[in-house]
Amino acid sequence: xxxxxxxxxxPAGTIFYINDRIFRKxxxxxxxxINFLEKENIIEESxxxxxxxxxxxxxxxxxxxxxxxxxxxxxxxxKIPYISYPYEWSFNQLKTAxxxxxxxxxxxxxxxxTLIDASAFNIQYIGSKPIFIDTLSxxxxxDGEPWKGHKQFCENFLNPLILKSKKGIKxxxxxxxxxxxxxTDDLDKILSIFDKFSYNIFIHVYLLNKLDQKFASNKSLKPxxxxxxxxxxxxxxxxxxxxxxxxxxxxxxSISTWDDYSKNNSYTELEENKKKQIVEEFIKxxxxxxxxxxxxxxxxxxxxxxKNGCKxxxxxxxxxxxxxxxxxxxxxxxxxxxxLFFDASNPSGNIGWNEKERKSFKTRSKFDAIxxxxxxxxxxxxxNIPLNEVINWLVSLAPTGLIEFVPKNDLTxxxxxxxxxDIFPNYTIExxxxxxxxxxKILSKSxxxxxxxxxxxxxx
Amino acid sequence: xxxxxSLSCIVTLIIFPTKAFAYLDPGTGSIILQAIxxxxxxxxxSISIYWxxxxxxxxxxxxxxxxxxxx
Numbered sequence: 001x002x003x004x005x006x007x008x009x010x011p012a013g014t015i016f017y018i019n020d021r022i023f024r025k026x027x028x029x030x031x032x033x034i035n036f037l038e039k040e041n042i043i044e045e046s047x048x049x050x051x052x053x054x055x056x057x058x059x060x061x062x063x064x065x066x067x068x069x070x071x072x073x074x075x076x077x078x079k080i081p082y083i084s085y086p087y088e089w090s091f092n093q094l095k096t097a098x099x100x101x102x103x104x105x106x107x108x109x110x111x112x113x114t115l116i117d118a119s120a121f122n123i124q125y126i127g128s129k130p131i132f133i134d135t136l137s138x139x140x141x142x143d144g145e146p147w148k149g150h151k152q153f154c155e156n157f158l159n160p161l162i163l164k165s166k167k168g169i170k171x172x173x174x175x176x177x178x179x180x181x182x183x184t185d186d187l188d189k190i191l192s193i194f195d196k197f198s199y200n201i202f203i204h205v206y207l208l209n210k211l212d213q214k215f216a217s218n219k220s221l222k223p224x225x226x227x228x229x230x231x232x233x234x235x236x237x238x239x240x241x242x243x244x245x246x247x248x249x250x251x252x253x254s255i256s257t258w259d260d261y262s263k264n265n266s267y268t269e270l271e272e273n274k275k276k277q278i279v280e281e282f283i284k285x286x287x288x289x290x291x292x293x294x295x296x297x298x299x300x301x302x303x304x305x306x307k308n309g310c311k312x313x314x315x316x317x318x319x320x321x322x323x324x325x326x327x328x329x330x331x332x333x334x335x336x337x338x339x340l341f342f343d344a345s346n347p348s349g350n351i352g353w354n355e356k357e358r359k360s361f362k363t364r365s366k367f368d369a370i371x372x373x374x375x376x377x378x379x380x381x382x383x384n385i386p387l388n389e390v391i392n393w394l395v396s397l398a399p400t401g402l403i404e405f406v407p408k409n410d411l412t413x414x415x416x417x418x419x420x421x422d423i424f425p426n427y428t429i430e431x432x433x434x435x436x437x438x439x440x441k442i443l444s445k446s447x448x449x450x451x452x453x454x455x456x457x458x459x460x
Numbered sequence: 461x462x463x464x465x466s467l468s469c470i471v472t473l474i475i476f477p478t479k480a481f482a483y484l485d486p487g488t489g490s491i492i493l494q495a496i497x498x499x500x501x502x503x504x505x506s507i508s509i510y511w512x513x514x515x516x517x518x519x520x521x522x523x524x525x526x527x528x529x530x531x
Contacts, residue, residue: 117484146494151487203497212489233505234498241501 005356010117013136018066023058024135026073034073036140042113043135051104053124053133054078075135081290081312081338083364086120086156087175088340088348090324091164091251094171097123098157100130102243105149109236114141118149120156120181121358125338127312128330146230147238154204155181158242161249162205163187166195168252170320172341179352184209200245253321271449275404276304278446278455279371282402283308288368292316292397294344295375299326302337305371314367316342318378344375345383362397370394370401373455377406380427381416387427388435395439399460405432407452429454 004015012030016023026034037043038057046052058066058074068074086094097120105115115137122134147153159182160171167190175181188209196206279301283291288310293302296315305313315337317323326339342348347361372394379385394403406413408427429452436442440458447454 146486146491148484148486150494151490152484154490203493207496208489208493210489211492212487215488215492230494230498231502234494234501237501237505238494238497 005354006121006352006358008353008357009119010134010136020079022077022079023066023068024075024077026075026136030136031073033136033139034075037113037135037138040111040113042108042111042138045111046104046107046132046138049107050129051100051107051132052135052138053080053131055135077133077135080124080126080131080133081336082314083359084125084314084338084340085176085348085358086123086160086181087172088342089125089172090320090327090339090341091161092324093125093327094120094157095161095246095249097125097130098153098161098246099243100132101153101157102239102246104132106236106239106243108138109141109232109239112141113138114145114147116148118153118156127336127338128327128334141232143232144230147235150238151184151208152181153242154184154208157181158204158246159184159187161246162195162201163190165249165252166191166201168254172320176348176351179358184212198245200242204242251324253324268449271453274446274448275373275455276301278448279304279373279402280308282369282457283310286369286400290314290367291369291371291401292365292367294370294372294394295378296326296339297322299329299335299337299339301371301373302326302339303329303333303335306335306337312336312338315339316344318343344379345385365397367398368400370398370403372401372403374404374406374412374453376403376432377410377413377416381413381424384423387424387431388438391432391435392439395436395458395460401458403436403456403458404448405429405454405456410449410451410453 002017004017007013007015010030011027012033013027014025016025034057043052043055047054055075055077058068058076060070062076063070063072063074086097089097100123101115101118101120108114116139117137119134119137122132122137123130124133125131160175163169163171163174163182169190171182184205188205191201191205196202283305288305290312291305291310291314293299293305293313293315296302296313296317297319299313299315302313302315313336315323315326317326317339318341320341323339323341326337329335330337330339342361348358350356350358350360350363352358376387376390376394379390380387391403394401407429408414408417408422408424433442433456436456436458440460443457443459445454445456
C-alpha cells in the first residue's frame with residue numbers, strides 16, 4: 001500500500017494505491033460527507049452525467065481480499081491514463097476545465113450539494129474530456145452559506161485565463177512557480193484601467209483585491225460566526241455570470257515558430273508518407289495502451305497511432321499555440337489524445353509540500369512507448385544538451401519507441417546553426433547510433449528523407 | 461470616500477459573516493465580495509420584477525382600450 005503524498009490538504013480522506021489501483025479512505029472528518037452523498041445518490045448521478053470519475057464504495061468482501069480494515073469506508077476510483085496539472089494545459093484546456101467546474105457546481109446545487117473548494121488540480125483530462133476526481137470535495141449545501149471556493153476559483157481558473165486573454169502572458173510557468181495559481185493582487189497590478197472596465201474583472205479582480213487588502217489589515221482575531229444570509233439564488237447567479245464571462249474569453253495568441261509546422265516543414269509529401277508508414281507499422285505490431293508523442297505539434301502522429309490501435313496518447317510540445325490546436329483537434333475528432341505544454345529541457349519537477357505534492361514528468365512517465373520524431377535536435381542543437389544525454393533520457397522514458405535522427409545538413413538544423421555557428425562536433429550519426437545501442441537494442445533503422453533523416457526503432 | 465467604503469465593508473461583514481470551520485480559507489474579501497454581488501444581483505432581480513409588472517400593467521391597459529374600441 002502506497003499513500004499519495006499529495007492528498008493531505010483535505011483531512012476528510014486519504015488516497016492510497018494497491019497494485020496500480022486507486023483507493024480513497026474516508027477519515028472520521030469525512031464520514032458525514034460521504035453518508036450524505038450516498039443517501040442522496042449524488043455520486044451515482046454525478047458519474048451518470050459524466051462529471052465525476054467512476055467511483056464505487058468497496059463492500060466487505062472486496063476489503064477482505066485487499067487486506068483492508070472492514071470498519072473503514074473505502075472508495076475505489078478508476079485509473080486515469082495520465083495525471084496532468086493545470087500548468088501543463090493550454091488556454092482552452094483551462095477554460096474548458098473552468099466552465100466544467102462551474103457547471104458541476106450548478107448541477108450539484110440542484111441536488112442540494114455543492115463543491116467545497118475550487119482547485120484546478122481536482123480536474124483531470126481523459127483525452128479531450130475533463131473529469132472531476134475528488135469525491136470528498138462534494139458536500140451538503142447549507143442554505144445561506146457563501147461560495148467557499150470563490151477565492152480559489154479566481155486564483156486557479158479565472159486569473160490565469162484573464163492573464164492570458166487580456167495580456168497575452170502564458171500562465172503556465174507562473175502557475176508552476178506558485179501552486180495556488182495566479183494571485184489576485186499580482187494580476188490587479190498588471191491589468192490596465194481599460195481592462196478593469198469589464199464588470200467581471202472589476203468585481204473579481206479589482207474589488208476582490210481591494211477588499212482583501214482592507215481586511216488583511218484588520219488585526220481582530222475574534223471569530224465571526226453569526227447568522228448566515230447568502231441566498232442560494234445569489235450563489236447560482238454568481239456562478240452563471242462567471243460562466244458567461246469565461247465562455248466569452250478568447251485566447252490572446254502571439255505568432256509562434258511552429259504555428260504552421262505540420263504544413264510547412266522541411267520534408268516532402270513522399271517523405272512524410274514514408275514516416276507515417278513507419279509509425280503505422282510500429283503501432284500495429286505492438287499493443288500499446290499509453291504512448292508519449294514528444295514534440296507532438298498538432299498531433300498528426302498521435303492521431304495516426306490511435307487509428308492503428310493505441311488506446312491513448314499523451315502529446316508533449318513546447319509551443320503552447322500548437323497544444324491549443326491539438327486539443328481542439330482532439331475535441332472535434334473525439335480522440336483519446338491529451339496534448340500538454342512541456343519544455344523538455346526544463347520538465348515539470350516534484351514540487352509542492354515536501355517536494356512530493358505534485359509529481360515530476362519523469363515520475364509520471366509510465367509509457368509503453370515513445371514517439372520522438374523530429375525531436376532530438378531541439379535538445380541537442382537548440383538547447384546545447386549533449387547528444388548522448390538526450391538519447392539516454394529518451395530511452396529512459398519508455399521500454400520501446402521510435403527516435404528520428406536529423407542530420408546537420410537538414411534545412412531545420414542549418415537554420416538553427418545560422419547564428420549560433422556549428423559548435424557541435426559530436427553531433428554525428430555515428431555518435432547517435434553508439435549512444436542508442438549502449439542503452440538499448442536497435443531493432444530497425446529507416447531513412448525517411450533525402451537529407452538523411454533516419455528513424456530508429458529501439459527496445460530496452 | 462475611504463470612510464464610506466470602510467463603513468460599507470464593515471456593515472456587510474456584520475450582515476454576511478464568514479463560517480469559522482472549513483479546511484479551505486475562503487478569504488474575508490471573497491465573502492464580502494459575494495455579499496456585495498448578491499446585493500447587486502438581488503437589486504437587479506427586483507428591478508426586473510417591477511419592470512415586468514409595469515410592462516404587464518401597461519399592456520393590460522392597452523388591451524382594455526383596444527377591447528373597448530371593439531363594437
